[in-house]
Amino acid sequence: MTAIDPVANLSALIRCPSVTPAEGGALTAVEAMLKPLGFVTHRVTATEEGTPDIENLYARLGTGGPHLMFAGHTDVVPVGDESAWTHGPFSADIANGDMYGRGAVDMKGGIACFAAAIARYIEKNGAPDGSVSFLITGDEEGPAINGTTKLLEWAAAKGERWDACLVGEPTNPDHLGDMIKIGRRGSLSGTITVHGVQGHAAYPHLADSPVRGILSLTQALMDPPFDWGTDNFQPSNLEVTTIDVANTAVNVIPSKASASFNIRFNDTWEADSLKAEIIARLDRAATESPLRPGRPPVRYDLVWNERPSHVFLTRNNALIASLSGAVAAVTGREPKLSTTGGTSDARFIKDYCPVVEFGLVGQTMHMVDERVAVADLETLTQIYETFLSRWFGHAAD
Numbered sequence: 358m359t360a361i362d363p364v365a366n367l368s369a370l371i372r373c374p375s376v377t378p379a380e381g382g383a384l385t386a387v388e389a390m391l392k393p394l395g396f397v398t399h400r401v402t403a404t405e406e407g408t409p410d411i412e413n414l415y416a417r418l419g420t421g422g423p424h425l426m427f428a429g430h431t432d433v434v435p436v437g438d439e440s441a442w443t444h445g446p447f448s449a450d451i452a453n454g455d456m457y458g459r460g461a462v463d464m465k466g467g468i469a470c471f472a473a474a475i476a477r478y479i480e481k482n483g484a485p486d487g488s489v490s491f492l493i494t495g496d497e498e499g500p501a502i503n504g505t506t507k508l509l510e511w512a513a514a515k516g517e518r519w520d521a522c523l524v525g526e527p528t529n530p531d532h533l534g535d536m537i538k539i540g541r542r543g544s545l546s547g548t549i550t551v552h553g554v555q556g557h558a559a560y561p562h563l564a565d566s567p568v569r570g571i572l573s574l575t576q577a578l579m580d581p582p583f584d585w586g587t588d589n590f591q592p593s594n595l596e597v598t599t600i601d602v603a604n605t606a607v608n609v610i611p612s613k614a615s616a617s618f619n620i621r622f623n624d625t626w627e628a629d630s631l632k633a634e635i636i637a638r639l640d641r642a643a644t645e646s647p648l649r650p651g652r653p654p655v656r657y658d659l660v661w662n663e664r665p666s667h668v669f670l671t672r673n674n675a676l677i678a679s680l681s682g683a684v685a686a687v688t689g690r691e692p693k694l695s696t697t698g699g700t701s702d703a704r705f706i707k708d709y710c711p712v713v714e715f716g717l718v719g720q721t722m723h724m725v726d727e728r729v730a731v732a733d734l735e736t737l738t739q740i741y742e743t744f745l746s747r748w749f750g751h752a753a754d
Contacts, residue, residue, distance in 0.1 A: 371458030419488030430497030467525025527719030534690030590623030
């Protein structure tokens with residue numbers, strides 16, 4: 358069972374140039390780890406007009422319950438300036454105790470360790486009394502349209518049901534054992550366009566500058582705060598991410614100005630209630646802050662980005678306790694249960710079963726010279742193996 362070594366597993370995965378949307382051989386490498394262990398594998402290509410086709414992998418060991426899913430992705434972000442890398446981004450070189458390569462921590466390392474963990478579990482105990490599945494996408498770093506969502510739909514349509522899921526994203530800020538993610542804030546984005554009247558900058562009475570309006574509207578979105586946080590979540594936070602007038606002439610008042618924003622929101626809100634609050638703020642600012650005194654209210658359009666991510670919190674005590682106990686047993690640390698950070702594919706999985714996230718230290722993810730401590734690969738494998746024993750042991754009670 359070659360999958361027993363997480364270092365060898367990760368080396369094989371890093372050498373696959375699987376930059377989204379390319380499969381790059383990475384799913385084939387995962388299959389090569391799992392098939393000798395008895396997993397039945399399925400390659401599922403998902404398509405949608407206007408987006409690249411994506412290859413995904415679903416693999417299952419066992420036919421009965423309880424059923425534990427491990428979820429992750431083999432696609433990686435682009436390498437950036439390859440000449441800036443100390444070691445080749447797809448070389449898997451080891452230097453000074455670190456393995457270098459794109460995807461080392463985000464998140465081929467997590468997949469490599471979980472494959473090693475289940476291999477060790479089987480070697481010591483035989484197959485689990487239940488089922489283990491791998492749900493691996495090639496579209497997490499991309500638009501996330503032909504990845505986890507469609508693979509979940511495909512599997513569910515075939516009768517697959519899961520009791521719990523562990524996502525192997527890099528969750529630890531500094532050291533293995535720091536943090537388990539038990540939920541995520543929601544994410545909602547939109548674009549405002551303010552309409553003015555184009556004219557000469559020297560004759561403002563003949564024009565209406567939309568820049569005045571876009572500044573008033575964006576200020577209304579950022580102040581006052583949406584809330585002060587809840588027991589399990591940080592305060593909701595809105596950031597204006599772009600302001601654009603597409604104007605190259607300094608003496609021309611533009612005809613329109615646009616601004617994009619993103620808000621990460623807690624369980625004070627649902628997507629619909631948050632949209633209503635944002636519209637109320639914009640309408641109030643448009644009425645109270647016309648482009649110039651004596652002019653009509655600011656005219657604006659608002660377009661929502663599709664598919665907001667919904668806030669969620671996992672409350673499955675068996676899942677959280679099994680993982681927390683495994684982390685403490687191996688590392689001696691009591692992990693913080695957190696809902697911080699951005700979104701992940703857990704936002705899709707939570708509609709099918711309870712889900713938590715735990716993986717490597719994420720300090721170098723998406724950076725030049727992304728790397729992982731070889732010692733951490735062994736530690737994470739031990740955590741995952743201990744988690745498997747605890748979770749299936751608890752489920753059998």
